[in-house]
Amino acid sequence: MTGTTMLEITDLSHAFGPGHLALDGITLTVTEGELVSIVGPSGCGKSTLLRCVAGLIRPAGGRVVLRGAPVVTVPDRLAVVFQDYSRSLFPWLTAEDNVALPLRRTQPGRAQRRATALEALATVGLTDTAQKYPWQLSGGMQQRVAIARALACDPVLLLMDEPFGSVDAQTREDLEDLILAVRRDTLMTILMVTHDIDESVYVGDRVVVLTPGPGRVRADLPVDLPAPRDQITTKELPGFVHLRTEVSRLVRNQPGGPGRPGDSGGGGGAAYWGRERNRSRAARASQE
Amino acid sequence: MNGARGRWGRALGRCAVIAAAVALWEVWARQRGSSFFPPPSAIAARMYGQWFSGPAAHLFLTHDAIGNVLPSLGRIAAGLAIAVVVGGVAGVAIGRSVALSGYLDPLLQFARALPAVTLVPVFIALFRIGTEMEVATIAFGTVWPILLNTIDGARSVDPVQMETARAFRLPGRQRLTKLIIPATMPRFFAGLRLSLSLALVLMVFAELAGSSNGLGYEMNDAESSFDMTWVWATIVLLALLGNVFNLLELAVERRMLGWYRGARGRTP
Numbered sequence: 279m280t281g282t283t284m285l286e287i288t289d290l291s292h293a294f295g296p297g298h299l300a301l302d303g304i305t306l307t308v309t310e311g312e313l314v315s316i317v318g319p320s321g322c323g324k325s326t327l328l329r330c331v332a333g334l335i336r337p338a339g340g341r342v343v344l345r346g347a348p349v350v351t352v353p354d355r356l357a358v359v360f361q362d363y364s365r366s367l368f369p370w371l372t373a374e375d376n377v378a379l380p381l382r383r384t385q386p387g388r389a390q391r392r393a394t395a396l397e398a399l400a401t402v403g404l405t406d407t408a409q410k411y412p413w414q415l416s417g418g419m420q421q422r423v424a425i426a427r428a429l430a431c432d433p434v435l436l437l438m439d440e441p442f443g444s445v446d447a448q449t450r451e452d453l454e455d456l457i458l459a460v461r462r463d464t465l466m467t468i469l470m471v472t473h474d475i476d477e478s479v480y481v482g483d484r485v486v487v488l489t490p491g492p493g494r495v496r497a498d499l500p501v502d503l504p505a506p507r508d509q510i511t512t513k514e515l516p517g518f519v520h521l522r523t524e525v526s527r528l529v530r531n532q533p534g535g536p537g538r539p540g541d542s543g544g545g546g547g548a549a550y551w552g553r554e555r556n557r558s559r560a561a562r563a564s565q566e
Numbered sequence: 567m568n569g570a571r572g573r574w575g576r577a578l579g580r581c582a583v584i585a586a587a588v589a590l591w592e593v594w595a596r597q598r599g600s601s602f603f604p605p606p607s608a609i610a611a612r613m614y615g616q617w618f619s620g621p622a623a624h625l626f627l628t629h630d631a632i633g634n635v636l637p638s639l640g641r642i643a644a645g646l647a648i649a650v651v652v653g654g655v656a657g658v659a660i661g662r663s664v665a666l667s668g669y670l671d672p673l674l675q676f677a678r679a680l681p682a683v684t685l686v687p688v689f690i691a692l693f694r695i696g697t698e699m700e701v702a703t704i705a706f707g708t709v710w711p712i713l714l715n716t717i718d719g720a721r722s723v724d725p726v727q728m729e730t731a732r733a734f735r736l737p738g739r740q741r742l743t744k745l746i747i748p749a750t751m752p753r754f755f756a757g758l759r760l761s762l763s764l765a766l767v768l769m770v771f772a773e774l775a776g777s778s779n780g781l782g783y784e785m786n787d788a789e790s791s792f793d794m795t796w797v798w799a800t801i802v803l804l805a806l807l808g809n810v811f812n813l814l815e816l817a818v819e820r821r822m823l824g825w826y827r828g829a830r831g832r833t834p
Contacts, residue, residue, distance in 0.1 A: 380734035
């Protein structure tokens with residue numbers, strides 16, 4: 279079982295003004311239920327790529343197809359977690375109201391929206407802070423609210439734009455585990471942009487490395503690490519260390535190490551991914 | 567920061583300064599004995615006699631207070647209401663529309679630079695002497711701070727918040743009521759604060775220029791009867807009214823913009 283295709287990005291290009299190419303022919307396929315990390319040096323167009331997928335930017339060239347439908351505007355059942363939580367949450371609304379606001383479109387009943395919002399807040403571990411305002415919460419808690427707001431929309435595709443870039447290391451690890459837990463429980467497809475190499479390997483089923491701007495796919499590496507991941511034991515596995523070194527080299531554009539020299543083809547990666555996925559599915563099933 | 571104790575202490579200190587200033591004025595005016603500068607006690611007595619010694623059924627307001635103070639307050643309220651509605655609605659519309667603000671900006675800057683009092687003769691011609699002219703003067707004068715601040719506020723809604731609204735597919739009406747209007751509120755209130763003090767000035771001026779009642783009219787009356795205590799009583803009453811407006815505005819603002827103070831105090 280290789281899973282159905284969730285997202286198909288074909289030859290995606292975008293430029294901000296003439297001569298300033300941000301994305302240059304990105305082709306990427308994401309299978310349903312996959313968590314794909316997109317990593318690359320700053321200025322490689324990671325965020326632009328995410329905004330094109332979200333329908334927030336109309337790309338200059340190429341196409342984005344979500345569940346068989348081309349993305350022209352922001353698609354239904356897609357949610358975004360922005361990097362800058364302090365600016366993406368509305369400071370005049372409580373945590374609960376922030377989460378409930380996007381639900382008005384799909385859920386007419388106030389009580390129903392409230393229940394959904396509280397449930398989403400509970401999922402991210404915020405039960406007592408529903409009536410607090412974002413500015414009364416710590417950075418990590420604010421980002422949890424932003425994640426809850428995305429989850430409440432019940433998305434099939436969750437996009438995260440450097441979601442943990444501005445929280446401290448401990449909080450970052452907690453939030454990474456939160457995302458892994460959410461993914462395990464919901465089987466949501468997640469596309470996560472990050473500049474943190476360890477993070478990209480730790481949370482990802484696949485790591486897509488982009489070249490420095492204009493962004494192209496430099497490598498598409500499957501992450502063959504056992505689930506469930508653990509901040510201590512996973513990160514000391516030889517496989518983790520090997521992969522993070524390889525990704526690091528690719529990001530820094532240094533010659534490849536002894537590892538897999540030709541492992542930048544999307545096809546090979548996908549096949550590899552399929553195997554890993556079946557195994558983790560089986561592992562999950564046996565746990566239940 | 568400090569506890570309630572510090573706050574009360576500061577409030578007490580402020581009252582002490584006011585009391586000392588009034589006492590100084592009293593001593594100075596009594597020594598001087600000039601009929602142009604009556605002592606505060608005489609002014610206070612006159613204010614009481616003039617406006618606040620009425621029957622309990624009229625909330626202790628005298629005939630004169632009902633005939634002059636209330637109409638003035640009514641004109642301020644009407645003028646400000648027009649300014650708030652026009653300035654607020656047009657401000658949000660212009661602020662959110664790049665095309666509109668591009669076209670209108672020079673015109674707005676020009677109109678703002680025009681002192682509202684200079685238009686009183688025009689308004690007198692347009693509306694005849696009376697309430698309409700006065701309300702028009704107040705509305706025209708006070709609309710600019712509200713309008714220009716609201717334009718600025720609506721224009722500078724955080725782009726990340728706008729993008730968030732798009733990413734979560736908020737429909738246009740919700741984008742307006744849940745994002746643009748709340749985000750504009752701090753600037754709107756900054757404009758309203760300016761307009762409140764302007765409203766008082768414009769009210770007096772318009773009533774001095776032509777009116778058959780109101781505080782400005784009463785001041786004119788007092789002056790022409792060489793009753794300086796009466797003139798001063800009116801001046802002090804206007805100052806008190808200005809303070810009351812300010813307090814009211816602060817109370818409303820505190821309720822509406824609690825989030826703004828909180829967010830500003832806490833964000834790194």
